[in-house]
Amino acid sequence: MRRDEDCNRFDHLIARRNLLIGAATGVIGMGVLSQASNAARLEQKQKRILQIYLQGGVSQLESWDPKPGTKYGGPFQAIPTSVPGIHVSELLPHTAKRMHLLSIVRSINSKIGDHRQGMLFMEKGRRAGEYPYFGSVASRYLAPADSELPGYIHITKRGINDSTAAFLGARHGQLKILGVQPPENLDAPPAIDASADLAREQLRVQFNQRFSQQRSRALTDVYNSSYEQAAKLMHRKGMFEGQESERDLDRYGRHDFGRHCLLARSLLENGATCVKVTHHGYDTHAENFNFHLEQLGEFDKTFSMLLDDIHDRGMLDSTLIMVYSEMGRTPKINTKYGRDHWGTAWSMAMGGCGIQPGAIVGKTSQDGTKVTDREVDAGHLFHTYLSALGLDSTEDHDFPGRSIPIADPAADPIEELLS
Amino acid sequence: MNRSATIDPANIHQVNEFKHPNPLTTLKADPTGRFVAAGAQDLDIQLWNLNDGHLETLTGHKSWVRSIDFSADGSRMYTACWAGTVKIWDLAGPSPELIRSLQTHQGSTRCVRVSPDGKAIATCGNDLLVKVWDIESGQRRQQFDGHQRHVYGVDFHPDGEHLVSQDLMGVSFVWNLKTNQQQRTIDASMMTGYDKKFAADMGGARDLRFNADGTQWASAGITKVVNSFAGIQDPIIVVFDWETGQATRQLKAADKFKGVAWGVQFHPQGFIIGAGAEKSGKGELWFYNVEQDEAFHTFAMKSAARGLDLVGKDRLAVAHADGAMRLYQMTEPASSDSDEEKPTETAKAEQKEKQ
Numbered sequence: 222m223r224r225d226e227d228c229n230r231f232d233h234l235i236a237r238r239n240l241l242i243g244a245a246t247g248v249i250g251m252g253v254l255s256q257a258s259n260a261a262r263l264e265q266k267q268k269r270i271l272q273i274y275l276q277g278g279v280s281q282l283e284s285w286d287p288k289p290g291t292k293y294g295g296p297f298q299a300i301p302t303s304v305p306g307i308h309v310s311e312l313l314p315h316t317a318k319r320m321h322l323l324s325i326v327r328s329i330n331s332k333i334g335d336h337r338q339g340m341l342f343m344e345k346g347r348r349a350g351e352y353p354y355f356g357s358v359a360s361r362y363l364a365p366a367d368s369e370l371p372g373y374i375h376i377t378k379r380g381i382n383d384s385t386a387a388f389l390g391a392r393h394g395q396l397k398i399l400g401v402q403p404p405e406n407l408d409a410p411p412a413i414d415a416s417a418d419l420a421r422e423q424l425r426v427q428f429n430q431r432f433s434q435q436r437s438r439a440l441t442d443v444y445n446s447s448y449e450q451a452a453k454l455m456h457r458k459g460m461f462e463g464q465e466s467e468r469d470l471d472r473y474g475r476h477d478f479g480r481h482c483l484l485a486r487s488l489l490e491n492g493a494t495c496v497k498v499t500h501h502g503y504d505t506h507a508e509n510f511n512f513h514l515e516q517l518g519e520f521d522k523t524f525s526m527l528l529d530d531i532h533d534r535g536m537l538d539s540t541l542i543m544v545y546s547e548m549g550r551t552p553k554i555n556t557k558y559g560r561d562h563w564g565t566a567w568s569m570a571m572g573g574c575g576i577q578p579g580a581i582v583g584k585t586s587q588d589g590t591k592v593t594d595r596e597v598d599a600g601h602l603f604h605t606y607l608s609a610l611g612l613d614s615t616e617d618h619d620f621p622g623r624s625i626p627i628a629d630p631a632a633d634p635i636e637e638l639l640s
Numbered sequence: 641m642n643r644s645a646t647i648d649p650a651n652i653h654q655v656n657e658f659k660h661p662n663p664l665t666t667l668k669a670d671p672t673g674r675f676v677a678a679g680a681q682d683l684d685i686q687l688w689n690l691n692d693g694h695l696e697t698l699t700g701h702k703s704w705v706r707s708i709d710f711s712a713d714g715s716r717m718y719t720a721c722w723a724g725t726v727k728i729w730d731l732a733g734p735s736p737e738l739i740r741s742l743q744t745h746q747g748s749t750r751c752v753r754v755s756p757d758g759k760a761i762a763t764c765g766n767d768l769l770v771k772v773w774d775i776e777s778g779q780r781r782q783q784f785d786g787h788q789r790h791v792y793g794v795d796f797h798p799d800g801e802h803l804v805s806q807d808l809m810g811v812s813f814v815w816n817l818k819t820n821q822q823q824r825t826i827d828a829s830m831m832t833g834y835d836k837k838f839a840a841d842m843g844g845a846r847d848l849r850f851n852a853d854g855t856q857w858a859s860a861g862i863t864k865v866v867n868s869f870a871g872i873q874d875p876i877i878v879v880f881d882w883e884t885g886q887a888t889r890q891l892k893a894a895d896k897f898k899g900v901a902w903g904v905q906f907h908p909q910g911f912i913i914g915a916g917a918e919k920s921g922k923g924e925l926w927f928y929n930v931e932q933d934e935a936f937h938t939f940a941m942k943s944a945a946r947g948l949d950l951v952g953k954d955r956l957a958v959a960h961a962d963g964a965m966r967l968y969q970m971t972e973p974a975s976s977d978s979d980e981e982k983p984t985e986t987a988k989a990e991q992k993e994k995q
Contacts, residue, residue: 277838277869289703290683292662296704296722296748311747378839477839502838507871507919510722514747514766514790515808515840554663554681556921556944556961557871557899 268363268574268610269489269540271531272356272497273524275516276380277336277504278567280550280560282589283310283513285568286327292588293552296510304579312517315525316570321579322528322537323544323572324638328583328592331548331599334562336504339547344385346603347629353393354385355606356495358627360393361386362612364494371396374488376481377499388620395497401480472526478519482527489531489540503546507557528572537573541609545569545602552589566592569602575609577640600632608634645971647909647954649927649937655955656967658688658695665704667947667959670714675731676957677717678947678965679705685719687736688965690951696736700727707751711758716775718761720744720752726763728775740778744771751793751848756800764791770805770815784815786822792861793845797882798854804880806845806859808832814885826885831878833865842868847948851906855882860901860914863890871919875901877912877928891928894938903948903958911936915958917944923960925968939968 280295282288287299287310299308302320309317309325316323333339333348344354353361360372373385375397386394409418465473465483473479478500485496500520505512524544531537549567550560566585572578584594607614607628614628658676664686665679677687685698685705703722710717710731717729717736724745730737744752745765753762755772760781764770770784770791789808796803802823806812812826832843847860856879862868863876875897879889893901893916903915914926914935923941925948928934947959956968 296681296706298703298723379837502835502840502869504838504869506869508842508868511790511842511844512838512840512869556663556917557919559869559871 266539267365267492267494268359269493269536270356270359270363270495270606270610271485271489271527271540271542271573272495273520273542273544274497274499275503275520275544275546276499276501277546278339278548278550278562279503279517279546280505280509280513281327281566281568281585282550282552282560283312283510284517285309285325285570286585286589287311288587288589293554293590295554297513307579307581310517312513313521315521316528319525319528322532323542323570324576324578324580324582325568325570326582326597326602326635326638327568327585328595328597329549329567329569329599329602330592330596331564331567333564334548335564336547336562339562339564342599343545343547343602346600346632348600351387353387353389354383354395355603356395356497357386357389357393358607359495359610361389363610364393365492368492368494370488370491370493372494373497374398374493374495375497375499376400376484377497378477378501380499388618388625398484400477401484473523474519476519476523479523482523486527486530489536490534503550505550506555506559506561509550509554509558509560511558531573539574541574541576541606542572543569543606544571566590571605571609571638575611575640577638580638582635582638595635597635598632600629601635604628604632604634605638608639645954645974647907647970648972649911649913649925649939649970651972652925652927652937652939652956652968652970653973654966655969658686658693658965658967660686660963660965663961663963664946664959664965666706666708667949667957667965668708668710669949669951669957670710670717670731671712672714673952674714675710675717676949676951676965676967677708677710677719678959679708679719679721680963686965687717687731690967698729698736698738700738700741701725703748706748709752709754709761711754713758716754716758718752718754720749720763722748724749724765724767726752726761726773728778742773742778744773745769748790750791751795751845753795755796756798762794762796762803764794764805766790768807770794770803770813772803772817782817782820784813784820784822786813787811789841790844792843793848793859795848795850795857797857798850798852804848804850804857806831806848808841808844810843812859812880824885826880826887828859828878828880828887830863830887830890831859831861831876833863833868833873835865835868837867838869840868842873846900847903849904849906850882852908856880856888856906857882858904858906858912860904862900866898871900872898873900875899875914875916877901877904877914877926879912889928889933891926891933891935893924893926893935897924899944902944902946905948905950905956907950908953913948913950913956915945915948915956917946917961921961923958925956925958941966 288294298311300311302317304320345352356373364372373395375395502516548564551563604614618625662680662682667678669676687696701721705721707720715732720726726742726744728739744763745767747766749765768787772782787807791807794805803815810828810832812828814824816823845859850857858879862873864874866872877891881888899918901916905913912928923945925939926935927937943960943962
């Protein structure tokens with residue numbers, strides 16, 4: 222039997238609770254979408270994901286779970302938010318005003334105090350094994366088949382290249398962009414002009430057709446898909462080069478994170494399914510408080526502007542927002558005014574598509590050293606992301622003859638966080 | 641103690657210890673030598689009477705106290721915290737009394753200093769501003785705007801007519817209090833660094849003080865940032881010339897010492913004293929003469945230093961990360977100075993508890 226490697230299985234995976242939600246099969250136009258086509262696509266409710274990854278392990282005490290005046294609370298105050306009763310750190314004044322769009326999970330116990338392992342657990346929802354990152358899963362099951370952009374794009378300043386797609390195939394791997402610039406190798410070699418390039422492409426297609434007449438199409442389809450994706454990217458190279466207005470730069474900030482978030486906005490508006498933006502600088506073994514002042518100062522306003530824009534464009538109910546790290550930081554403050562690695566009791570924020578806004582899930586002890594209510598880990602979070610997007614997290618990946626659950630069967634969604 | 645003996649930093653030794661349960665954050669000695677006050681990683685101020693060992697704990701701040709100063713006669717104390725508040729305390733009576741609280745900055749107030757005439761205080765903070773306040777009325781006299789990043793340190797020139805402030809990026813300004821103008825810009829950029837790996841700036845004056853005649857000021861902090869997120873950078877004390885505004889000296893610790901210089905003092909005898917915190921958690925005192933930028937004497941301490949002040953001419957008070965305020969004597973040890981022979985305040989308290 223011939224398998225269609227590129228089939229979009231959203232219809233198979235769509236959660237029963239969301240059967241009435243429109244299918245994610247939008248056709249995406251070229252270039253920056255016109256208002257009309259944008260509206261048309263929004264009508265189709267393509268699901269998207271915005272991941273803001275605070276790399277290094279943001280301190281829960283300086284962000285989502287402040288404990289001022291306690292033994293390990295640190296020097297910062299807690300401030301009220303737009304949701305009565307919910308307080309966050311004073312380092313998040315802009316986010317605090319938008320808390321009614323977000324929810325906080327304060328009871329993550331991942332039991333991992335290591336950057337790499339913590340990141341893999343948060344991305345894969347599993348402690349070990351060759352499983353795809355959430356962004357690749359989203360690309361596989363949510364990205365329109367005819368999408369003009371890769372399904373999973375990561376904007377960062379550095380970092381190693383991971384095989385994020387695992388068995389889902391290269392098409393669903395992460396496209397990493399180092400800053401506001403086009404992906405590498407988009408230009409044709411200088412020695413090949415347009416006519417030579419066309420001839421080369423025709424020859425490739427001819428070989429492919431001959432090859433696939435006698436063999437399985439699966440392999441050539443994947444290659445074809447890669448070529449097609451690359452060709453689309455070449456046509457949309459300009460999108461990655463940054464065309465920010467002065468007004469947007471004033472709002473988002475002229476620093477890297479501001480520009481990266483503007484690019485993320487543009488990509489999401491133009492049909493990208495999962496966009497991850499990494500903000501570095503949270504591994505604060507020394508000077509935790511001064512560094513969080515600086516880093517969260519950058520994050521807070523920029524993230525709030527991006528959240529506003531997603532909301533104002535009518536995209537928030539179809540865009541899952543995740544603000545997360547690979548771990549938290551120790552309540553105990555070391556002699557360098559630092560906080561160290563901590564996987565025992567920490568937090569993240571979510572919002573948008575499928576997420577109950579203005580909620581707090583879980584609780585930590587008064588000194589922040591342990592979870593006292595509703596302990597969850599990255600497995601539960603992974604189920605929750607899927608469920609929020611209307612996917613059935615108990616389903617298997619589509620591999621005939623093999624049972625590979627999309628999410629860890631030992632965990633389940635945080636139901637009270639789902640809208 | 642042997643206070644009549646010659647002051648020689650080579651003879652420095654610990655003579656007393658006052659222990660607090662939480663790590664200390666800063667420290668200041670009252671100029672009369674009666675009190676040492678310290679902030680800590682809690683909301684209180686510890687005020688030790690050096691004459692009788694009595695401890696007063698002053699409450700009311702909503703965040704950690706990070707800077708303290710005293711009036712010249714020791715009758716007033718000024719404490720600044722991360723919540724942007726400065727509290728003015730009356731120490732003239734039998735017990736300390738709060739006179740007033742001032743909300744001086746939005747965000748943290750990083751430094752407070754009393755003017756030479758004792759009538760005003762200068763503050764700086766995370767709202768990028770430098771301000772001068774009238775002590776008696778509590779009213780703001782002046783506000784100086786010009787820093788682009790958090791302002792870490794400020795001090796009055798002894799002439800009382802100028803201020804120097806320094807921010808995270810090493811930008812320093814001289815402010816003229818008579819004209820309300822920014823008078824000079826000073827380059828202290830050697831005291832900041834961009835951590836490429838973590839994409840963040842690190843720097844700032846952790847202590848900033850003029851010498852007595854106003855010909856120099858010194859700023860303590862960091863330089864040569866390698867990985868500030870792990871505390872890997874060099875401590876530095878930079879001395880600036882008042883006339884030229886130039887950095888004339890860059891005082892260093894030994895190469896192996898990685899961390900932060902948290903305190904600096906000009907000794908009346910002409911040498912400069914620095915205090916630092918090493919990334920391992922230990923501390924050092926450095927003594928510099930006028931001839932060289934390397935310390936002529938280094939004194940190792942078991943815990944990181946977070947504040948330094950002179951008590952009289954012969955003693956140093958140091959705030960430590962292990963919660964102790966320790967006094968160190970810079971004269972030849974007398975038999976009564978020995979830790980083995982004289983119980984520390986901590987030991988006394990522990991003995992009392994056992995009884």
